Each structure stands twice: as structure tokens, then as C-alpha cells.
Amino acid sequence: MRIALDGMGGDKAPVVEVAGAIDAARDLRGCEIILVGDEDALKNEPSKYKPCPANITIRHATEVVTMSDAATSPIRRKKDSSISVCVDMVKNKEADAMVSAGNTGAVVCAAVYTLGLLPGVERPGIAIVFPTLKGPAMILDVGANIDPKPNHLLQYGLMADAYAKRILGKPNPTIGLLNVGEEVTKGTDFVKETHKLLSESRVNFIGNVEGRDIYAGKSDVIVCDGFVGNVVLKVSESVAFTMFEFLKRELKGSFMARLGVFLGKSAFKAFRKKMDYAEYGGAPLLGINGVVIISHGSSNQKAIKNAIRVASEFKDRGVNEEILQEIEKWRR
């Protein structure tokens, strides 16, 4: 198992990429991790961790796609960027999977252009796994396709079904459609048409779910358009952050409150861990003819390590083979 890691991707690159790669290399002995990016920048980092695991190598790439670059830059102006090289390595079978915390639009664009879509898939979708009161669930699309057709959402349902089966260990995952109400009559024409397609499909479709059902764990999978999914993701992070900020402000006022938090520290820690995005690692880009895992731009060392684990599981457990079967069954 060889995993190409974009060493220049995130906000804190290459520091957290290198540290995360080293953690992953120690955990996943059977994996070879190829750090892709500016050789000089990358070479200095691993020397901090002695001994550097032998299953880490470096591949030079002369350019870096920044957050402000156009999505098309890895296939047009920056063809030797770390993103382009990672994608090329997957294309040329030099890597079995890739991970990047870089410009999401650029990763999606390079993956679609260079690797192509799985046969029968019309659009790729980014899926996020998150904690609910009933265990992990997943939502897609969170931003690859902001103006989709009902048919694309149906395919997201099929692909998420495959992912949940192979990765989340759910033999018959429940699929919900994000809407403004539970009733079939609710929503826009787009959502109503999607509801019809999912009802007629073979997935375990439980109907509409509302914003409030997402974290209650009403369904294992939530399907929505990439605009709404992107907003859901960012709002959720924001509410969690804001609640902590409000709490911190309140706690400043009182010695007893501070003492209370000191005593409750272990519970707080366990709780934050549960809500921690990094625990769940990267987001799979589903529908691509290859394994591409996208990490949050603000990923830390743990998030990078877990994204590499997700990439290795995705390949190992044959998620794309399962997706192909689902798409094939649906076309018949």
C-alpha cells in the first residue's frame, strides 16, 4: 500500500503533514508514505523526528497550488504542483491512494480531469463522517457539486451506501434526504424529484430528514446538494466553536467556575475528542476512478494521520469496487 501525501497542502504545511505522515508510518507498518512537495522544505522536517520511519519517502514537486489559485490551476498553470504530482502518481499506479489538505476545488478538478470518474458515475461528491448521538454518520455532498441535478443526488445515495457498508460497518445503512420538513410534499421541486428517485432505488431510503435530525443520528447517511452541505459543515463547526468561546468567557468571571472546569477537565477532554473533526480524518472524494482523500485546510497532525488511515482503508476494503457494483445494479 503506497499513499501519496500532498506535503504542501494545509494552512500549516509542511509541518503538520510531515508530523502526521510520521505518525501514520509508525502505525501503519505495511504502508509506504510518499511526501510530495518542495524537497528542501520537506527534507528538513523529518530530521526532527529521529529515527524517521523507513517507510517514508519524498517526491519533489516544484510548484504549490495556493488557496487563492483557480480550481483549474493544477491541470493548467501549475502542472508540477504537489496536487498534480499526487494525482499523476495515482494515475500511473505509483501510488494506491492520495491525501491532500490543499485547495479543495483544485484537488477535485485535478482528480476528475486526470483520473476520471468511475464508469456510470456522473459527478463526484465529497463525504464527511461525523459523530451523532447514535454513532458515526456521513453527509454528502459538502461542496464538490453546488448546483446538482436530482440524478446526482441519487448517485450520492448509492455511493454513500457503498462507503457506509465497507467503511462504517453498516450492512444496510439508512439514507435520508435533507429537507425543510419530513413530509413528502415539502421542499423545492429539485428535492421532491430527488425524493422520488431515492424512493424507487434499492437503497434503504427513510425519506426526508431535517437539520435537527443530522446530529440526532436519524439516518446513517444524509444526502444533500453541495451548497447546503457546505453550509451545514461550516455552521456546525462554528456553533461548536462559539459554544466553547461563550463558555470560556463565562468561566473567566468566577473562581469556583474555574475550579469546576479544572475538576471536570477529563470529561471535557473526552467530549472535545468526540466532537473533534480530526478524529474522523479526511473526507473521501467519492465517484473518482482512484482513491482521493481531502483533508480540512486547518488540519493538524492527528487529522493528517487519520486521513492517511482513511485512504488506506478505502483502498483495502474495496470501496470503489462496491460503488461500481451499486451503480451497475442501478443501471440494470
Next chain:
Amino acid sequence: MRIALDGMGGDKAPVVEVAGAIDAARDLRGCEIILVGDEDALKNEPSKYKPCPANITIRHATEVVTMSDAATSPIRRKKDSSISVCVDMVKNKEADAMVSAGNTGAVVCAAVYTLGLLPGVERPGIAIVFPTLKGPAMILDVGANIDPKPNHLLQYGLMADAYAKRILGKPNPTIGLLNVGEEVTKGTDFVKETHKLLSESRVNFIGNVEGRDIYAGKSDVIVCDGFVGNVVLKVSESVAFTMFEFLKRELKGSFMARLGVFLGKSAFKAFRKKMDYAEYGGAPLLGINGVVIISHGSSNQKAIKNAIRVASEFKDRGVNEEILQEIEKWRR
């Protein structure tokens, strides 16, 4: 100031409606509150609170619109419902404003049909005021108009500007457009067209805001379509609830943690109060030729009381007059 309160609206009607009305009647001495609904059911409730304030009266309505009734029921099959009677009272100048925690779609439909829109307004919008790290802000639309045109969102910007000036005390409120990225090039065609219209308007438009900016308080007003706004609202409630649930579960495990929370109780209380939906009361239905405040179906006594306060302020401070001026200026 006479305020018609739908006594049969919320999940816990009429108990919380009556209790909230009595609290409001005691706080707002200059207000007359007219409880609308089944006379027998309503009469028994106030007798629990002795003496019942003299500025509360009861108006009989024979029917109740339920949550599963069609939005059109108050204007078609249930014309003597508590919602219909409240709206009629505003229409006939027997009340200066109304408050309902009932079926939102039915309230919007009855208000538009019976009271009509303010001259020049094309669609009504439901606005929610919520806490941010920089003080209260508002978001609209959260569900009145799930498939709007760019022009409707422009008008939401104008109406929110008027509301924020008169009610939130912001002389020059900043307006943001909810999008998947900050750059002008981001988003669907619908969002890009809306961006153009808002840029050309007289409001203090600061451009696109993302999901993560909402609770950070980046803008005083956030404009979005009713589908996305509804999801944002429900997801936010859900994240906050889920965080508390996770925390409670964690805290069960440890005596020290429980002791910690006991000591930190006052901080927790102050914090929950800040995040408490009820503190902000009802949501104004903007654009209606009359004052209509919509409360959450799960409103408690405090939420009803605060919704009545919001209704009284809306009328008192001339929000509709300000909206008319903004629309007039924009049409010139």
C-alpha cells in the same frame, strides 16, 4: 397597544401561551393581550395565576390548525381557527400585532392572503435573531420562501436593514450573503446574481459570508434562501443540543467531573441563557402589511413572553414604516 396571541399554537398550548401572556401582561403594563382560541380551554388556565392581570382578555375561536394541516387551511377549511382569528383581528384593527407558535406555513399563508404584503414587497421572509461572539445578529429567510429569486433576497437585505436599525439599534448594519466561499466568483448562478444586486443597492453590503462566519458575527445580517436558512437554524439547534448530550454522557463517568460541573453551574447557566432561543423571542415575518411574529413550536413560557415583547417593539418602533422607506428609496 393590543396584541393578539394564538392560544392554541405551540406543542404545549395553551399552557405556555397563557403563562407567557400573563408574564408579558405584568411586564408590559401598556399592552392589552388578547388570547385567541378555545374559550373553555383558555379560561381554566389563567385561573391558576391569581390575580390574573386585567390587561388580558379572551377571544373565542372554534377551530385549531394542527401541525399536519395544509398551509392553506386557515384561509380555506378552518376559517375560524385561532390563526385565522388573530390575522383577522390585525386586519380589522382590533389588534396592532399578532403572535403565533402554530403551524408556520399556515401563519405565513394566512398573513399574506388576509393582510397582504407591504407595497413594493414581492415575498415575505422570516427573520431570526441569534447570539454571536460580537452580539446579536439576524438571518433571513429561514423558511417562508424556499425557492426564491435573486430579487427576493435583495429585498430581504433591505427589510433586514430596516429591522436591524429600528430593533437591534444598529445605525448602519452590515449585510452578508451566505455562500460557500468569500470570493465573488463563488456559488451558484442564483447567489452570484444576488451578490450583484446587493452590491448595487444602498445597504452596507460586505459581500459573501460562509457558514463559519455566522456565529463569529462577521455581519449584522445574513441573507440566504429559505431552504438553506431553515437548515442552518435547525442544524445549529441540533449541534448545541448534541454537545450538551455528549457532555452529560461523559460526565456520568466521573465523580470529580460531576463535582466540577456542580461548581461551574452558574457559568453553565449563564452560558445556556446566551444560547437559549427563548431569550430572543419570536421571529418577525417581514414584508407583511401588519405585524406578525412567529414563535418556535416548542416555545416555552419565556419564549412566548419575549415574542409578545418583540411584537410590541416592532409596532412601537415603526419597523414597517422604515421598510416602506427602504423599498421606496430602492425603487427610485
